[in-house]
Amino acid sequence: MKIRSHPSFLHLLIMLFVASVQSAHVAAAGGTGPGIYKGSYSSDAPGGDYGAVTIIVDGQGNTACNFHSTPTNDERITVGGMVNSSSSHFALTCANAGISFGGGWMATTDSASIAGQSLSGTWKSVFGPSPPITGTFTATFVSGLSPIDPAAITGLWYQPGMHDGGFNFLFADQGLYVTYMGVTFWAVSFDGKPVGVPLGSPYWLISDVGPQTVLPGTAFSVNVFAPPNPPTTQVGPAQAEPQGSLKIVFFDCKLATATLTGSTFVPSNLSWNLHKLVGAANGPGC
Incomplete structure (x- = not known):
């Protein structure tokens, strides 16, 4: 048996198709x-x-x-x-x-x-x-936005031209861990007297667990902690002190930004434009 489409029905289908294309174009023009x-x-x-x-x-x-x-x-x-x-x-x-x-x-x-x-x-x-x-x-x-390979992110990162320290990004089974190791490169004084941590003091941070996947251009934050007052060579248990949070954005597996806010060791927010220095042995290319 043959089924014939009514002309008005075909016309309706064509109109619906055109309308959907136009709507998609408008959404694309003004969407995110x-x-x-x-x-x-x-x-x-x-x-x-x-x-x-x-x-x-x-x-x-x-x-x-x-x-x-x-x-x-x-x-x-x-x-x-x-x-x-x-x-x-x-x-x-x-x-x-x-x-x-x-x-x-x-x-x-x-x-x-x-x-x-x-x-x-x-x-x-x-x-x-x-x-x-x-x-x-x-x-x-x-x-589109596809997750960046965690193994390609894992490694040492730094900001060219700055010599205060660097970051280690490590993906574990639980998610991303971030470590910063460096020295303070700021000096703050009030009425000629030093305020806060002296210039050149060790400044180490370690994060709690971060996300398991990272998308390009998509910000995420991790809480960070430091040994007290800052780290010393003294032997014994130490309670880690909250030092605010790091907001991190990866462009890809070679470029990222990091901004530290809420640290008691730092006079104001600190930001880094980070480049990957070296990755893990036998890791994927980027």
Whole structure:
């Protein structure tokens, strides 16, 4: 027996299909667009800066951005931006925390940007040179957010140009453990008298257990602890002291950021832009 589709029924199916495509396009244009976007940037000034762009949008619309200069190898790494999900287009920002301290830069997308497809926009210096330095950038969606291989994260990490210490990231069966080993590199005084931990004192931190999986550009926090007053060579039991928390964002298995807040040893928040120094023996490549 043959079943014939009524013309009006076919028309209805076509209308529903077109409507679904249009709805998906609108959602993509103005949604949060989680995923990884890669491209390039350049300066408006002749002979100005240029380089590679990586922008990661997490599932909540937060952004992690890296504008990596080709001429200088410097990196503008930020994790303070976000997507404006109420905008008619894919509007996001990459904001440098440095703007709070009299300098920095920020980048914003324009109306041609579409979530899950491509980004374009402008960047400029903020509270810096006058007139500000400006430029443009473009980036293309390259992948969604898949967990980073824990074995590829495990290893020693450091911030180039800083010699205060470094981090050890270790994935165990329970999850990620973070250790920081270094010395204090800040000096705080009030009326000429030292306040807090003296400059050059050992400063060691160890975390409680962190997540079992890590997604690119997606922040997580771990509580951290330190031996009291700070560590010494004295033998005997010591009660670990809470030292606030570390907020960590991995871009991939080579680049991450870490921010320490709430430590009694530290005069203010501390942030690191971390690069992987060495991984575990026979570990996977990255």
